[in-house]
Amino acid sequence: MNHKKKLLVKAIGVGLLTCASAAQAANWLMLQGTEKDGQSARAKLWGFVQVQYQNDRSSANSGDGYIPPKLIGPNLNSQSAFNVNRARIGVRGTGFPLDNKVNYFFLAEFGNNGITAPGDRNVRITDASITLNHIPGARVRAGLFKTPGAEEGLQAIHVFDYINFTTVTNQLLLERFPNSNGSYDAAINNAPIGLPSPTGIGAFDSSVGAFRDTGIQVFDTFKVDNWEHSYAVMYGNGNGLNFGNGDGHYDTYLYWSSELVFGGKGGRRQGLKMFAWGQSGKRLLDTTNDTTYNPESYDRDRSGLGFKYLQKPFRVSAEYMQGKGMIFVGQDKATFDINPAVAGGNGEEGKANGYYLEGGWYIPNSKWEIDLRYDIYNRLTDDTPFPAGAPPAVAGKTFEMNFQTITLGAQYHINKKTRINMEVSDRTFEAVDWDSGAGPNANLDGVSQRYAIQLTHVF
Amino acid sequence: MKKLISMFLLLIAASLSYQVQAGDFAEEKIVLQISDPNPFKQTLVLNVASNLVKFYGQDKVEVEIVAFGPGLRLLFEENVNSGRINGLASSGVKFAACKNTIKAMTKKLGHAPELHSSAVPVSAGVVRIIDLENKGYKLIKP
Numbered sequence: 001m002n003h004k005k006k007l008l009v010k011a012i013g014v015g016l017l018t019c020a021s022a023a024q025a026a027n028w029l030m031l032q033g034t035e036k037d038g039q040s041a042r043a044k045l046w047g048f049v050q051v052q053y054q055n056d057r058s059s060a061n062s063g064d065g066y067i068p069p070k071l072i073g074p075n076l077n078s079q080s081a082f083n084v085n086r087a088r089i090g091v092r093g094t095g096f097p098l099d100n101k102v103n104y105f106f107l108a109e110f111g112n113n114g115i116t117a118p119g120d121r122n123v124r125i126t127d128a129s130i131t132l133n134h135i136p137g138a139r140v141r142a143g144l145f146k147t148p149g150a151e152e153g154l155q156a157i158h159v160f161d162y163i164n165f166t167t168v169t170n171q172l173l174l175e176r177f178p179n180s181n182g183s184y185d186a187a188i189n190n191a192p193i194g195l196p197s198p199t200g201i202g203a204f205d206s207s208v209g210a211f212r213d214t215g216i217q218v219f220d221t222f223k224v225d226n227w228e229h230s231y232a233v234m235y236g237n238g239n240g241l242n243f244g245n246g247d248g249h250y251d252t253y254l255y256w257s258s259e260l261v262f263g264g265k266g267g268r269r270q271g272l273k274m275f276a277w278g279q280s281g282k283r284l285l286d287t288t289n290d291t292t293y294n295p296e297s298y299d300r301d302r303s304g305l306g307f308k309y310l311q312k313p314f315r316v317s318a319e320y321m322q323g324k325g326m327i328f329v330g331q332d333k334a335t336f337d338i339n340p341a342v343a344g345g346n347g348e349e350g351k352a353n354g355y356y357l358e359g360g361w362y363i364p365n366s367k368w369e370i371d372l373r374y375d376i377y378n379r380l381t382d383d384t385p386f387p388a389g390a391p392p393a394v395a396g397k398t399f400e401m402n403f404q405t406i407t408l409g410a411q412y413h414i415n416k417k418t419r420i421n422m423e424v425s426d427r428t429f430e431a432v433d434w435d436s437g438a439g440p441n442a443n444l445d446g447v448s449q450r451y452a453i454q455l456t457h458v459f
Numbered sequence: 460m461k462k463l464i465s466m467f468l469l470l471i472a473a474s475l476s477y478q479v480q481a482g483d484f485a486e487e488k489i490v491l492q493i494s495d496p497n498p499f500k501q502t503l504v505l506n507v508a509s510n511l512v513k514f515y516g517q518d519k520v521e522v523e524i525v526a527f528g529p530g531l532r533l534l535f536e537e538n539v540n541s542g543r544i545n546g547l548a549s550s551g552v553k554f555a556a557c558k559n560t561i562k563a564m565t566k567k568l569g570h571a572p573e574l575h576s577s578a579v580p581v582s583a584g585v586v587r588i589i590d591l592e593n594k595g596y597k598l599i600k601p
Contacts, residue, residue, distance in 0.1 A: 038538030039498040
């Protein structure tokens, strides 16, 4: 190596060293994975509680029954319900406060949601990680934690500006895992059922992924003037909160963000952030819907890019996401197949995409905030059509579906740690190849508004 | 003889100069103690120092922050508040780091903690506070 090259390498090294220390705790990667140098507590107790009421105004389907998305989750047994949907408590800090270079993060869920409802669990660990900050420019985080990815999933949920996720995040990214024994009751993949005896809808037996995985991540943030550039590379089991690596393959996660920082700090720091991410893995799935466990391996790939602009009183953000393989096609479809009897409706090898565009206005000199969001999710975009020889009513048709939602929300900040969210979502869901009332539209036609109110308190 | 008188006058002048630098003309002299592990106390003690400088003016107040025990973490080189410490130091605020604490932390860490460049080691934090009180400083423990 010549002298100039050596100098360049040294300069980059020094630059990284300088940047790494200057950009401490400035974004989700840093806020969740690190502690403030020289200032963190040995064990800071923290958490939050969210209490909500939701009311779905969708009408019954042609069979006079209700199935998701007309029912309130996670229990899926009514169209309106109060719920303690999140109640999380945890500790974080630096066990040995004299050493800034090691910190930990622990959080457990006591609320009633997709994390705890499957298997009727009362509590579930959602985060348990240790971060080593010894290598400049390459911090190492190991354990169970949020994977680097889409903004809606990666952000701290207690500062999320809406109550319900967008459909694209809910269906494409909030992973439902194949049942471990692959033994499905044939009656589960059934026709719509009516209230008040809705059994068999929730066919998945393990917790949703909750945008988390167990593994190891290398990450850091570099500050250049008013810009912060962050990266993360993670290698994990690909099994969400469920531990173990039953499929024998590991998932890879990549993430990059660049943010022009305007000011402020923490979860509501103001700036213009642009980001891109990608995830790749495999899943073992038994699609045969019988009592014999004969799973096969399927790819699961996800990627996206987006931006978030926040400078009070305005906020605008958007994100495009796409996925291939292991496409969720219904809470009662643990086989990831809408209709095993036909070639179409195949989620295990299907494709999907979607995006959201949303904005907020913080009403000056008030505690109110108004939010508006549009999101669309296109599911099974390359679905196999019914063959030409099929009955005319179905020939050439696919199970591609289109989910559009407009959400109008308002937030009232009682104090810095307590707020009320209110929102109404107007939903237009349809199977694009089918006439009104026909095929999947027999159920989707009736999907309409959902009202929700939620009280959040952080401690 | 003239040389002796000149040297004597120079000594007096140097002595006066030192005393002026030490802040004898300050209207208020405050020593702030930080010995607590609570992270919020770090922010608080810096806020208090900043407010004192703003209220009295840089030339009319002497502020020294004495850190010892778990509070010494405030003066660690990588402390998240190092930028604020730089700013306060340029406004005349002094920072004293207890040598006894440094010694104890060196034992636990296996190496000496790296301190902020504005931190001046003193033999013992508590003795430094007593010395300053004897010089007319008022002790405040935020």
